[in-house]
Amino acid sequence: MRVMLKATMDTDKANELIRSGELPKMMQETMDRLKPEAAYFTAHEGSRTCYMVFDMQDSSQMPAIAEPFFTSLGARLEFTPVMNAEDLHKGLSQLG
Template structure:
C-alpha cells in the first residue's frame, strides 16, 4: 500500500548532527534502510520537514519507517494512505455514487 510519510523534525538534535558534520551520514543511513519511493525535504511550520512516499506490504512495517526518525531526531511522523490516478480509477466511484444518492 502506498503511503505518504510526513516527518516534522525539531531543531535539536538535528542541529547537533549538522554541527558535528554527521547529518549526511545519518540521513543517508535512514534513506538507505527505508528505501522510500520518493523523498522531499521542506520547511514545515517554520521548522525542518520531510515528505516521503513509501510502500507497505502490511501495517507491521510502520515502526521500521517511523523509528529511525523518532530515535535519531525526536521527530513526529504521520502516515497517510495515498493513491495514484490509476488507483482512483479502480475505486468504483461511479457505483458508490449511485449507491449513496
C-alpha cells in the same frame, strides 16, 4: 499500500546531527531502506520536514521506520495512505 511519511524534526536535535555529519547519512540509510518513489525536504511551520512516499507492505513495519526519527531527531511523524492518479482512476472505476 502506498504511504506518505511526514517527519517534522526537532530543530535542536537536527542541528546536532547536521554538525556531526550524521543527518545526511541517516536520510540516505532511510531512503535506501524504504526506496521511496518520491522524497521531498522542506520547512513546514518553521521546522525541517521531510515527506517520503513509499510502499508499505505491512503496518508492522511502522516501528522500524519511525524509531530512528523519534530517537535521533525527536521528530513528529504522520503515516498517511495516499494514491497516485492511476490508483484514483482504478478506485473510481469500481464505483457502481
